[in-house]
Amino acid sequence: MIEAKGLTKVYGEKTAVGGVSFTVQAGRVTGFLGPNGAGKSTTMRMIMGLDSPTAGSVTVNGEPFAQHKAPLREIGALLDAKAVHTSRTAYNHLLAMAATHSIPKSRVHEVIEMTGLSDVAKKKVKGFSLGMGQRLGIAAALLGDPQTIILDEPVNGLDPEGVVWVRNLVKYLASEGRTVFLSSHLMSEMALTADHLIVIGRGKIIADAPIAEIITGKGQARTRVRTDQPERLMQLLAGTGVSVEVHERELLEVSGLDPRGIARTALDNQVMVYELTPLQASLEEAYMELTKDEVEYHSHITTGASAPAQAGGK
Amino acid sequence: MSTTTVDRKSIRNSVGPGPAFHRVLNSEFIKFRTLMSTLILLASTALVMVGFAALSAWGTGQFAEQVANDPEAAAAMAAQGGDLAVSIPTSGISFAQLILGSLGVLLMSSEFTTGMARSTFAAVPKRLSPFLAKLIVVMVSAFLLTAVSIYIAGLVSLPIVDNYDLKLDLGSSQSVKLLLVNSLYVAAVAAIGMALGTIVRNSAGGIMSLVGLLFVAPIAFQLIPGDFFKEANKYLPTSTISPLTAVEHVPETLEAWQAALVLGAWVVVPVALAMVLLKKRDV
Incomplete structure (x- = not known):
């Protein structure tokens, strides 16, 4: 469960996120929808403790992300398709990340298999397409078998088969009782994937309701x-x-x-x-x-x- | 999609080990050794150091031969203490500090330029532990590589100086001192580089600052008239090597213990600043 309270981020004169409060529940896919520059990524970075909020707070399963004893096992995130040193191979990237939490090599192979990267795992990330980069980011997010999964624009750059794969994956993860928080600027994708929608625009929450309600509303x-x-x-x-x-x-x-x-x-x-x-x-x-x-x-x-x-x- | 998995709803709160320091250290070591560019920089450092020592051995031998036929030069040489050969193995040190210092910059700045930092600090949100782990990996490998290179450089130089009837004893206390001090110095420079990379977050900017400190400042300080710069020059990192390795204290330089403190400060201050900024700034 992710809980944001009055979360605010101000860059100089510009308010990227203006005091948003919302709760992302476990066991369903929550979509985070908004136009480009609405504050989706900034909000997600604040959840992950990468950006510190100007005001307000956000907790994951009751605690600020940085306070968790095993962060990678608590929450997995794809924040940026290429949050990777591109001269390293996909396998070594995952191996280095896994090492921080003593996650066994077998799990690294498992997520590589799951994300369909087996053929390119030993290749440098430099040569990856955007879609392969997304798959690697998702593999990294799943590494610690986390209870909470945050994916920022996961279908960006994926081919149609990849889009369907992500859709099924997030639904499956939610069905296992995990918290899935997924951002997109594409309404059509959200319509097919999310159970619940949080709509953000110019740093403010515009709507927070089950998807059916937003349609009929x-x-x-x-x-x-x-x-x-x-x-x-x-x-x-x-x-x-x-x-x-x-x-x-x-x-x-x-x-x-x-x-x-x-x-x-x-x-x-x-x-x-x-x-x-x-x-x-x-x-x-x-x-x-x-x-x-x-x-x-x-x-x-x-x-x-x-x-x-x-x-x-x- | 299966419905039988719903009973996993009671998914536990993070079971399993978290990012203890030894695990983060292991992770940073994996990152260090899985970049081809890092390995190339390390190999070229060793190559340059050994090559330079061989050249220097040859040059020193030529010089010694001339001296033998020239009483004036012989007098000049005797005034210098006479032991020319002992510094041959460390003659490539200014290249080692440049390459390994730049490596220090790159290992941190590339985290930010590639976006890797987001992965690193999402896995270990207490940011100082990956920083310190990386610092240890960088300093230890810079020290070991320099020490081994100096030793190999010495071994390669031995037959060359032998050819000119010069004496080089790699086991002498002065040789060992030169090896240790120079290796520590390069490790210190690598740490300064890493701190600069963390502060600047930009490869070119970090390397330029390092080159400014190690190569431009000493020359500039000599050229600028005035006692202040002459005095300040003594406190630059590059000026600490000779007091630390001198057989006896040379006037107009720092005492060995002062030089050690100065070099230590050159490491501690940027590293502390880097840690504060890393903790404070957004990734």
């Missing part, structure tokens, strides 16, 4: 409907609490009625429907809505409402 669920009789279907669906938007000639977006209800109406009235998609994007929209005033670096060229930056956060 903002706007109603919508359904995309394609039909060859859009006007007729619109008339049929019109009613209290139901709104229909026309996007293309045969494409409607319906809110206020679930897909089953829409299908029932269409069937009863012999209207052919050839697509019926519940729109998950509402989560993304909820996020955009939540963070629209908090985004630090606005793009000057907007390519569309749902185009979050793909670049890695720091």
Whole structure:
């Protein structure tokens, strides 16, 4: 369990994290979501005792991280894909880290195996791709078999297979009763991975709730409907609490009625429907809505409402 | 994903050993020996020291031959104490201090430039223990490497000086003293380098400060007129070797015990400052 109380970090005149309080519970994946520069990494570094807070405190399993007798066995962190001397081999890097806690070589081999690094373990980290670097960082985080795992942007630079692997891994770790705290600036990834979300923007907590609540809390669920009789279907669906938007000639977006209800109406009235998609994007929209005033670096060229930056956060 | 693992919910609070100092020391030693660049620097130090000693043995022999045919030079040589050969094995010491001092800088600055520091200090959040462990590894290896190199340099020089009928006794007390003092001095310089690397957190900056201290300051202090700089020059780290190794006290230099204190201060002060900053600053 991670508990932050009034955690604050000020760099000169700039407040990176402004008095945030939150609790990360064991046994579920907690997502830490926010635009670039929102204070995610700074918060995580403060949890790990690497940056000292200007004010407030943060404890891991009841104690400040630095007070734990065996830190690596308590909490494992991936803070930066390449927190590694790149001239050292992956194996030697893990071996040196393991040595601080007398973690046996067999465990080093185990995490190498787990993260799929067996083929490159004896190679210098210098030649690693970003994705391999992430895997090495995750291997290091798992080394001490810790109760609490913190991963800062773990899917950054991973290929689709790697993304799925991280998703399953964190879910598995949480199912074992561990505390998993995972940051990202990608809403879509969080939607698939996290059980609980803490949304941060400009150093302040904007939302702290189960993911389902965040989705339903903002706007109603919508359904995309394609039909060859859009006007007729619109008339049929019109009613209290139901709104229909026309996007293309045969494409409607319906809110206020679930897909089953829409299908029932269409069937009863012999209207052919050839697509019926519940729109998950509402989560993304909820996020955009939540963070629209908090985004630090606005793009000057907007390519569309749902185009979050793909670049890695720091 | 399995559901049977849920019974592990009672996952224990950290069982197993934590970062005791001997484990951190072991970790730092692993880090030290698994970098190719470190091994190359060590090997080149040994090579340079042995090579220089051989050259110096040859040069000294040539000089001794000239002296034999030149009464004036013979008188000059006699005035110097006559024992030319004894300092041959340590003639490469200024290169050793440069290379191993830079190594000291690099081993710490690279932690910060590569981001390794985040891994190091996340594993051992009480930051002073990895620092001290690294300091021990750096100083001990600098000492041992220099001592062994000086000895090998002596062995290589023996047949050369023998060729010129010069006497070099590697077991003499002066030879042993030179070996020990020079090795300690290089270990001290490596420690200063590591402290600078910790303070500056930048390889180029750390090495430049070290070069400034070891090579530029002595020359600059000599060139700047005034008694202050002449006096200050005596207190530079490079000026401590000759009082520490002199057969008898040379006027205008520190006494041996003073020199030892000065060199000690050159290590303790930057190291203490580095430790305070390391503890205080964000990684």
